[in-house]
């Protein structure tokens with residue numbers, strides 16, 4: 144994920160509310176009409192969930208047994224979600240069984256029986272080996288991180304293409320012109336008047352220029368500021384000239400902080416600064432700078448650790464408050480030898496395709512970006528996103544019959560520099576009668592425990608004047624999550640991967656989303672859910688009200704009925720292990736690793752990799768096998 148990714152990682156009620164006030168973050172929440180629609184949809188989903196619970200209760204305790212041996216046809220838009228479905232139920236005893244599924248939901252939403260078998264096969268196939276983790280470890284151990292323009296990226300692409308061919312999958316590549324930025328030698332020292340030079344922790348920001356002397360660097364006084372307003376005031380007073388500006392804004396969220404990384408150098412340069420250092424964009428720090436893209440300025444720019452940014456700020460304050468004791472402004476020596484070659488190389492998108500058996504012209508596209516930054520090994524961002532998509536198509540190709548729609552996996556290149564791979568892909572594959580995208584699905588926020596998906600329906604579905612009682616794509620997916628994943632216990636924790644939250648998207652599929660195609664993203668659970676830390680470098684904002692998180696869902700259900708049995712039944716299905724920590728959709732936990740040396744195979748387990756692959760494969764299968772318009 145890069146600065147281009149403008150949708151929020153927090154597709155929650157709190158977030159939707161925030162977008163109408165200050166946050167300039169989500170691509171999909173820019174216009175208020177869309178907000179209103181989404182709000183109405185949320186209400187409807189809330190109502191829908193309530194109906195599900197009511198229906199389950201009705202089913203368990205009052206429903207006469209009746210037969211439901213038929214595969215039902217798709218009956219979308221004909222029945223209201225609250226329609227009382229009749230279905231056969233073998234009773235609560237079956238609830239503990241692995242294959243327990245609510246056939247009533249299947250009937251209501253048209254989940255055909257062969258889909259049950261396919262989903263079983265997908266899960267079995269995915270869980271049977273560690274191939275996802277092993278392959279990614281082999282590639283990243285062998286070739287290292289994959290910054291765009293590098294040989295490491297192209298060698299990794301060749302390696303993948305070879306392996307995909309060995310999987311007997313159909314694979315092509317398409318060329319993308321890219322730039323090549325190399326960090327080369329870099330260092331930062333705090334020139335302490337008392338101790339002498341103290342080595343600080345930095346990572347140059349992508350596309351930064353070198354220091355004018357790339358070997359001896361530059362030495363200058365620092366000027367620590369918190370905000371652009373503060374810098375502009377000091378700039379007008381002539382106090383920025385010749386200084387190294389240190390942006391020491393605390394991280395509150397990626398969406399509100401990344402502008403400082405992206406534009407901090409450009410803003411500082413306007414006031415005559417000689418360099419810009421940006422406090423790391425992360426919610427937690429163990430002397431961890433985070434690299435990432437910046438808009439190329441004429442002055443060099445680098446990320447410094449949160450600890451070092453605070454050290455410089457304290458030193459500046461001491462000088463200002465006790466000038467007799469600390470007569471000198473704090474100074475730093477910055478050396479950067481970075482180089483940029485524009486349009487230097489040809490990189491490639493990798494495209495793997497499985498033709499649909501009934502509607503080959505309708506394409507479900509999924510994937511991640513194969514490029515990474517040049518630190519760590521790019522396992523989290525976004526190697527694993529690509530590899531669970533790869534496993535998805537490998538599993539779907541092994542089913543008795545391919546899905547109805549074409550499934551296409553893309554390993555997009557150069558996401559970290561303006562998502563050119565995604566732009567080129569959208570240009571090369573325009574919508575036409577012969578081939579059109581019906582669902583675009585990206586994984587680019589890491590893979591930890593699976594949580595679910597974020598989803599935005601297509602423009603045509605958003606515009607559709609529909610009977611308020613009819614089933615929306617969102618309703619359909621929520622029911623599918625409940626039906627295919629809600630009762631599973633083998634994907635990490637009970638019901639793992641079943642959630643559907645509003646606001647889907649991703650940097651590589653954004654050109655498709657902008658055309659009005661339905662967009663979704665794979666969403667892991669947060670590896671470090673709030674509240675989690677007493678560290679001063681950890682976020683302090685309170686946990687979000689998260690209506691879709693497991694714990695609050697439990698509260699919600701508890702609230703639903705004094706009818707304890709139903710509650711226990713539901714509880715049993717999703718909370719088999721009472722001591723299990725509740726999951727939350729990924730938020731700040733992903734940003735522990737983002738663009739750091741810690742982005743390695745150590746961030747997640749082989750189990751998480753295969754369970755996430757299974758979840759992505761199930762959602763892809765649902766999108767590709769169904770005949771609804773998303």
Ligand SMILES: *[C@@H]1O[C@H](CO)[C@@H](O)[C@H](O)[C@H]1NC(C)=O
Nearest residue numbers: 306307308309310311312541
């Ligand atoms: C791919 O196809 C070849 C030839 O049909 C076969 O020998 C091989 O086992 C297949 N590989 C896989 C992974 O299915």
Ligand SMILES: *[C@@H]1O[C@H](CO)[C@@H](O)[C@H](O)[C@H]1NC(C)=O
Nearest residue numbers: 322350437438439560561563
């Ligand atoms: C890559 O980023 C740099 C710095 O922002 C920019 O100048 C360049 O145009 C970008 N490359 C592409 C292909 O967009």
Ligand SMILES: [Zn+2]
Nearest residue numbers: 144524525587
């Ligand atoms: Zn990424």
